[in-house]
Amino acid sequence: MSGLKAKIEGARKLARDSRERAAASLLDVDSVLQCITRAAADGLNTLTIAPEKPLDLSGTEAARELVKKLAAAGASCEWTPRRRGVDGPNVPELTISW
Numbered sequence: 001m002s003g004l005k006a007k008i009e010g011a012r013k014l015a016r017d018s019r020e021r022a023a024a025s026l027l028d029v030d031s032v033l034q035c036i037t038r039a040a041a042d043g044l045n046t047l048t049i050a051p052e053k054p055l056d057l058s059g060t061e062a063a064r065e066l067v068k069k070l071a072a073a074g075a076s077c078e079w080t081p082r083r084r085g086v087d088g089p090n091v092p093e094l095t096i097s098w
Contacts, residue, residue, distance in 0.1 A: 056092055077095070
């Protein structure tokens with residue numbers, strides 16, 4: 001039984017590490033600021049960021065850091081679950097308003 005438990009724990013860690021890497025790439029502060037600038041140049045005041053894969057990035061370190069920095073700069077951030085496809089999972093997407 002302990003071998004199975006170790007494999008499950010390993011799978012959890014692998015998934016967590018994968019989400020952290022995806023979040024570090026997608027939620028990079030400089031990249032997000034460039035996206036905000038492009039959206040603002042088009043007259044928009046909101047931006048929604050969603051990962052390509054149905055990953056919940058809301059609990060990652062990169063997500064917490066981005067939201068903290070944006071909030072300190074006066075933006076508002078909200079994680080909203082959105083269904084992916086007809087039978088797909090609900091995945092949190094980050095909406096940033098300024």
